[in-house]
Amino acid sequence: MAHISGEDRSQLLLLPDAVDDYVGPDNPVRFIDAFVDGLDLEAAGFHRVEPSDKGRPGYDPADLLKLYIYGYLNYGYLNRIRSSRRLEVETHRNLEVIWLLRQLKPDFKTIADFRRDNRGAFRAVFRQFVRLCRELDLYGRELIAVDGTRIKAVNNRDRSFTRANLKKDLQRIDERLDRYLNQMNEADADDAGGRVDSVAHLHDKIASLRNRKETLERHRQTLDDTGEAQLSLTDPDSRSMHSGTRVGVGYNVQIAVDTKHNLIAEQQVHSNVSDLGLLAETATAARENLATCEIDVVADRGYYKIEDIEACEAAGITPYVPKPDRSTAKRSGHFPKSEFQYDAATDTYRCPAGERLAPLYRRSVSKSRPGTYLLAYTNIAACRGCGLRQRCTKNLYRSIMRFENESMMERMADRLAARPEVMDRRRESVEHPFGSIKQWMGQGAFLTRRLANVRGEFSLTALAYNMRRAIDLVGIPALIAVAAR
Numbered sequence: 001m002a003h004i005s006g007e008d009r010s011q012l013l014l015l016p017d018a019v020d021d022y023v024g025p026d027n028p029v030r031f032i033d034a035f036v037d038g039l040d041l042e043a044a045g046f047h048r049v050e051p052s053d054k055g056r057p058g059y060d061p062a063d064l065l066k067l068y069i070y071g072y073l074n075y076g077y078l079n080r081i082r083s084s085r086r087l088e089v090e091t092h093r094n095l096e097v098i099w100l101l102r103q104l105k106p107d108f109k110t111i112a113d114f115r116r117d118n119r120g121a122f123r124a125v126f127r128q129f130v131r132l133c134r135e136l137d138l139y140g141r142e143l144i145a146v147d148g149t150r151i152k153a154v155n156n157r158d159r160s161f162t163r164a165n166l167k168k169d170l171q172r173i174d175e176r177l178d179r180y181l182n183q184m185n186e187a188d189a190d191d192a193g194g195r196v197d198s199v200a201h202l203h204d205k206i207a208s209l210r211n212r213k214e215t216l217e218r219h220r221q222t223l224d225d226t227g228e229a230q231l232s233l234t235d236p237d238s239r240s241m242h243s244g245t246r247v248g249v250g251y252n253v254q255i256a257v258d259t260k261h262n263l264i265a266e267q268q269v270h271s272n273v274s275d276l277g278l279l280a281e282t283a284t285a286a287r288e289n290l291a292t293c294e295i296d297v298v299a300d301r302g303y304y305k306i307e308d309i310e311a312c313e314a315a316g317i318t319p320y321v322p323k324p325d326r327s328t329a330k331r332s333g334h335f336p337k338s339e340f341q342y343d344a345a346t347d348t349y350r351c352p353a354g355e356r357l358a359p360l361y362r363r364s365v366s367k368s369r370p371g372t373y374l375l376a377y378t379n380i381a382a383c384r385g386c387g388l389r390q391r392c393t394k395n396l397y398r399s400i401m402r403f404e405n406e407s408m409m410e411r412m413a414d415r416l417a418a419r420p421e422v423m424d425r426r427r428e429s430v431e432h433p434f435g436s437i438k439q440w441m442g443q444g445a446f447l448t449r450r451l452a453n454v455r456g457e458f459s460l461t462a463l464a465y466n467m468r469r470a471i472d473l474v475g476i477p478a479l480i481a482v483a484a485r
Contacts, residue, residue: 045121064114072464084112119456140260147430150247152445153238157248237451256286279303280311298426355382
């Protein structure tokens with residue numbers, strides 16, 4: 001017997017009467033269609049929602065938004081269709097896209113211009129989907145985990161400069177110039193001749209280094225004029241990240257994840273190299289998105305900043321952030337601050353020798369942190385004759401610095417001691433979306449430049465992640481039913 005054989009490729013075929021026959025009832029494109037049709041695009045900030053009565057008719061923003069959501073939702077190891085050119089290809093060959101756009105075929109420039117012109121509106125679409133998930137009770141709204149990751153920008157490390165790197169590069173150039181000039185002098189003093197080619201080669205090297213030095217000097221002057229710490233040439237808003245992140249030049253992506261189903265409640269992209277100072281902003285926006293008056297937030301020690309903790313408590317957010325070990329006394333072999341017991345009733349510290357240290361003076365933390373003050377606790381008389389002074393300090397007396405509102409940090413430490421499991425929940429929650437976005441969705445680098453564009457791009461990425469999670473949790477019919485309300 002013969003095997004089952006296929007049809008002749010040159011055989012003419014008749015497609016079914018409706019493209020709708022190719023899209024099943026559980027296909028995600030049916031939810032994308034229903035979700036976007038239920039949005040108020042004008043209120044979200046999209047341009048050209050109302051068609052113009054002049055010129056050639058344009059595409060409906062709803063159709064282009066559907067196309068982008070589809071591209072990000074289906075972006076994975078095999079379907080890399082986030083770019084405008086790949087999306088244009090899909091409109092010609094992909095039956096799901098043909099169904100979704102009703103056979104519209106916008107060119108790649110139209111698709112790219114739509115993303116550029118509506119970059120700020122994608123964030124509103126993300127928040128609309130958060131609201132939809134709230135209606136399905138997919139958010140616990142009790143505990144959120146905040147964390148950040150670095151994603152590569154469209155900027156090579158060779159085109160990014162910091163003050164420190166510029167200083168090192170200029171020093172190296174000066175050293176090489178001195179070496180080459182000495183070699184030139186030696187060649188000029190050589191009466192034997194026969195080194196014309198070598199001298200010409202040195203001339204070329206010296207000219208190249210001087211041109212490079214002029215360029216670096218201009219970059220340093222630009223930093224001096226702008227007051228910035230870094231300069232990126234391809235994408236001016238991107239920054240050189242810490243070497244431990246394995247991202248040369250990129251952006252700092254912050255997310256707040258609800259621990260019930262690991263859904264993202266808030267997301268934002270920053271140019272900050274560090275996470276310090278971003279906790280309150282992220283957690284407050286997440287609380288507002290989840291429409292709750294009070295919520296707990298957990299983050300790692302990289303977010304430990306007293307101003308942020310204070311802002312969280314003022315906004316109805318209970319923070320859980322472990323204290324980093326920044327004690328210089330412990331590293332130098334002296335008594336750490338933890339050996340000094342604070343007495344709130346008397347506002348004094350008891351030192352290891354049993355003496356009382358009272359507040360002596362008050363000072364600002366730094367000019368960059370106005371309104372935050374430290375109190376210095378000391379006992380000069382007791383330190384003079386103390387037998388433990390060599391184990392306590394190298395100075396004449398020991399001072400213990402305490403924030404004016406440090407009691408708030410001590411309360412947080414007590415909360416963490418009572419609930420140590422929240423740190424495990426933090427790790428389990430935030431690693432899921434970051435792992436999915438970078439591995440499953442392939443978001444290892446951004447496609448766009450400048451902070452505003454990158455923020456719009458990641459809003460689509462976070463929206464696609466949440467959609468995929470919601471589809472796995474409740475299914476397409478339930479999502480369509482809520483979207484159609």
